[in-house]
Amino acid sequence: MGSDPVVGPARILVLEAGRRDAQYWRDLWLYRELFAILAWRDIAVRYKQTLVGVAWAVIRPFLTTLVLTVVFSRVARLPTEGDAPYPLLVLAGVLPWFLFATILSEAANSLVTNAQLVGKVYFPRIVLPLSAAVVSLVDLLVNLAAMAAVMLWFRFLPDWRVVVLPAFVVLAVLAALGPALLLAALNVKYRDFRHLIPFAVQFGLYISPVGFSSAHVPAQWALVYGLNPMVGVIDGFRWCLLGGQTALEPTSLVLSVAVSTFFLWYGGGVFRRTERSFADLI
Template sequence: MTVRQVTRIAAARGGLRVDWAELWAYRDLLYFLTWRDVKVRYKQTALGVAWAVLQPVAAMLVFSVFFGLLARLPSDGVPYPVFAYAALVPWTFFANAVIQGSNSLVDQEALLTKVYFPRLLAPTAAVLAGLIDVAIAAVVLIAMLLIYGIVPTLALLTIPLFLVLACVTALAVAIWLSALNVRFRDVRYTLPFLVQIWLFASPVVYPSSLVPAPWNLLYALNPMASVIDGFRWALLGTAEFPGLRLLVSLAVVALLLVGGLRYFRSVERSFADAI
């Protein structure tokens, strides 16, 4: 008599602990999902990767007219267009990463219900895919610096650190919202509103120097404020180094990430049923 062996593939049991070894074992799948997200984003589009530039450039032009020319908001002594665009490069990445990452599990319903893989790979791949857009948008930023005669200092070398902070912040938020989105589809509809509010709560169209001193620590609870100030400090030499704000932002991101991972793990087993 032939004995049939049945192998059951499922998430490892271990409470709320993240299995980092398992995530590393699936690194090839992470690369595949990231590259697939990049290709799907621009598939059958007339302008292709040009959308990575058009979005921040269009926003920069609108902000320059309404906030720079008409409202005459200060720009720390640099031309308003480059002041705004230096903030829009990390902000556009963050906004798109949060939206794509939050919808990643729902968008991959067919994959989630058929095969097992670490579910954390879905929002992580969506966030990493946005880094391609940053690289493309940075080309325009370099051109603007040359046009306006702005020469960055050695502080430019810190840009990757602030980009990592933006990436981890987007991932922490996406982990929370992607898990919530599986159970509550209202999340998809509230995302654009949330991102819009977050935009004006960050120093994108205005310098953080306008924020009153007593509000500085409260303002630092928004990690993107430190990221944007860091970009402007490194590229334009305008804002001061975030300093204490950066430390507060790092603590906030750490809490968001740890809390998000614990919540994600606690509901991960029900994704295939709830989706």
């Protein structure tokens, strides 16, 4: 038995019904290049044959910001936080929301859109939703750069708190991945979720503090409201980007982390349990 310099010595693999794969995490590590290359594929292909190309990544959140600013600031006349311009307040909410929403919808559909791969080759299936999430992260980077330009234009610069931003990006990704894994697994079995996700995402935009400050939520509801993990994330984004004009509510932050962790554990568990039958169902 030849030993491959790259893969190491031949390993013994036992395939059996209902067997939990002890080598799963090792496999995941071996397939890290597939993960990278699938993410790269999705990025490379995303804006091919489009007129404005990468600009699409920027256009959608910025138009949303424009609309939400008009609706909540001009029509509903809600006040901003401190002296931050209202568009920046909205933008700081729209960016994490778009990150969350695109990860949720792309990752949840990733197995179905790659059905051909799932049915024809083996790899740890979790590679697909994870690589879909990377694409959304790249979009976020582009958008943050665009937001920096907007901030310059408003002559409003973030302070030292901006260095904490990556932590909230990670929290947003984790908050999205839990439900995304759950939905991805369910979507393979029941395609109803494919129709449910866009609706849920649209709905979520209004129950999360995207167009307005979460300070407007009555105090007695804060605990319930904080169960939405995006409340903590969006507050965190605003805290980092708008120079502490937003108070960082510890309750919503702790709730956000707790809810995200729960979904990650639950969604990941469901995904792992059903993963082995994906090829039969898809």
